[in-house]
Amino acid sequence: xxxxxxxxxxxxxxxxxxxxxxxxxxxxxxxxxxxxxxxxxxxxxxxxxxxxxxxxxxxxxxxxxxxxxxxxxxxxxxxxxxxxxxxxxxxxxxxxxxxxxxxxxxxxxxxxxxxxxxxxxxxxxxxxxxxxxxxxxxxxxxxxxxxxxxxxxxxxxxxxxxxxxxxxxxxxxxxxxxxxxxxxxxxxxxxxxxxxxxxxxxxxxxxxxxxxxxxxxxxxxxxxxxxxxxxxxxxxxxxxxxxxxxxxxxxxxxxxxxxxx
Numbered sequence: 001x002x003x004x005x006x007x008x009x010x011x012x013x014x015x016x017x018x019x020x021x022x023x024x025x026x027x028x029x030x031x032x033x034x035x036x037x038x039x040x041x042x043x044x045x046x047x048x049x050x051x052x053x054x055x056x057x058x059x060x061x062x063x064x065x066x067x068x069x070x071x072x073x074x075x076x077x078x079x080x081x082x083x084x085x086x087x088x089x090x091x092x093x094x095x096x097x098x099x100x101x102x103x104x105x106x107x108x109x110x111x112x113x114x115x116x117x118x119x120x121x122x123x124x125x126x127x128x129x130x131x132x133x134x135x136x137x138x139x140x141x142x143x144x145x146x147x148x149x150x151x152x153x154x155x156x157x158x159x160x161x162x163x164x165x166x167x168x169x170x171x172x173x174x175x176x177x178x179x180x181x182x183x184x185x186x187x188x189x190x191x192x193x194x195x196x197x198x199x200x201x202x203x204x205x206x207x208x209x210x211x212x213x214x215x216x217x218x219x220x221x222x223x224x225x226x227x228x229x230x231x232x233x234x235x236x237x238x239x240x241x242x243x244x245x246x247x248x249x250x251x252x253x254x255x256x257x258x259x260x261x
Contacts, residue, residue, distance in 0.1 A: 008035040011168065011200050012057060017066035019052060026052050027063070028224025039194055039201040041215035043208070043235075045246065045255070048221050050204035051095075054170050057202065058090050059083045071167070088116070091161030091199075095173040099145040099153060099160075105132070106141030109160045117164070131159040134196075135189060151182040158189065162197070169193075171203035175210045187213045208247050212236070220246065222255070 012034035019027040026049040034040050042050050055061040056068055059075045067076050075086055099108045107114070109131055110124045119127070128141060135155040145153060154174065161169055174190065175183035187210050194201055194214075205211055211218055211232070218235045220228040220243055228235060228243045235243060245253030 008037050010034065011036040011071055012202075013067075013069040014053075014057070015067045015069075017053070017056060017063045017068060019049075019056065019061065019063050025224055027056075030066070030221070030224070030226055032219055032226055032229075034200060034202060036200055037194075037198050038216040039190070039203065039214050041211040041218045042202065042204045042221055043206060043211050043218060043246065044204075044221035046206060049224060050221055051172055053221065054172055054202065054204055058092065058170060059087055088164065089167045091164070091166035091169040093154070093157050093161045093169065093171045093174055095176055099156060101145050103145075104141060105143045105145065105148070105156055108145065108156060109141075109163055111160060112164045127163055128159075131162050132156070134162065134193070135159045150177055151185060154178065154182075154186055155189065158186075158193070162193070166199065168200045168202070171201065171205075173205055173207075174203055175205065175207050180209075183207065183210060184213075186210075190214050208249075222246075 010033045014030055014032045017027050017030040030053060042053065044050050052061065056063055057070070059078065063076055067074050070086055071089060073086055075083060078086065100111070103111070106125065106128045109128045113119055113124045113127060129138070132138060132140065135158050137152065137155055137159070145156070148156065171190070175186050178186065190201065190203070191214055193199065203214060215232050217229065217231055219226050220235070222242055228238050228240050230238070235247065238244065241254050245255050251257050
C-alpha cells in the first residue's frame with residue numbers, strides 16, 4: 001500500500017508492467033506511481049530490473065504488457081515524433097556519466113540545445129555556464145571529459161540533464177563508482193536541485209545511504225515486482241524479510257545470494 005501524497009498530483013503511473021528477454025522475466029507486473037516534485041528511489045539488487053524499468057519510463061523500451069502514463073499520456077502507445085515530445089520532459093543522468101569524449105564539457109552540457117533548440121550559440125553558452133554553476137563547477141567549459149575526476153563527470157552529466165529545463169530527472173545509479181565523500185556530495189546536490197528547480201526525481205540505486213538521504217519514498221524491486229513501498233523510515237522498519245536482508249546487506253536470508261535474483 002503506497003503512502004498518500006495528497007499535495008501533489010501523480011505525474012507517472014505505471015500499471016502492471018511486464019518485460020521479458022527470452023526466458024528471463026525481468027518485470028513481472030510492476031505497478032508504481034510517482035508524484036510531482038517528489039524524489040522516488042527504487043532499490044534492489046544489481047540485475048533486478050531497475051535500469052530496465054527506467055528505460056520504460058522514458059520510452060526507450062516498450063513493455064510486453066501494461067501501461068505507463070507520463071503527465072497524462074500513455075507512452076506505451078506512442079512512437080516517433082509524439083514520443084520525442086514526451087521525452088523532452090525528461091533529463092537523464094547515466095550511471096557512467098556517458099559524456100562524449102570528442103566534445104568539450106560545454107558542448108556536452110549544451111548538446112541537447114544545439115541539436116533540438118533554436119537558441120543561438122551565445123544563448124546556449126549562457127545556459128551551459130548557468131547549469132555548470134548550479135552543480136558547483138565553473139570555468140570548465142573548455143575542458144575535455146578526460147581531464148575530469150569521476151565526481152566532476154557525474155556533475156557535468158547532471159548539468160547536461162538539466163540544460164533543457166526538464167520536469168522529470170532520472171538517475172541511474174548516481175553514486176556508483178564514487179568514494180563515500182563524493183557520493184554524499186552528489187546526494188546533497190540532488191536534494192539542492194530538487195528544492196531549487198522543483199523537479200520530479202526518480203533514482204535507481206543499491207546504495208542505501210544515498211536512498212535514505214535523498215528519497216521522499218522508496219520502492220524495492222525484487223523478483224520482477226515491487227515488494228515494498230514507503231517512506232525511508234517505513235522501509236527501515238519493514239517486517240518484510242527480503243527488504244531487511246537487502247537494506248542491511250546480509251548474506252543470510254531468503255534472497256539467494258548464490259544464484260542471484
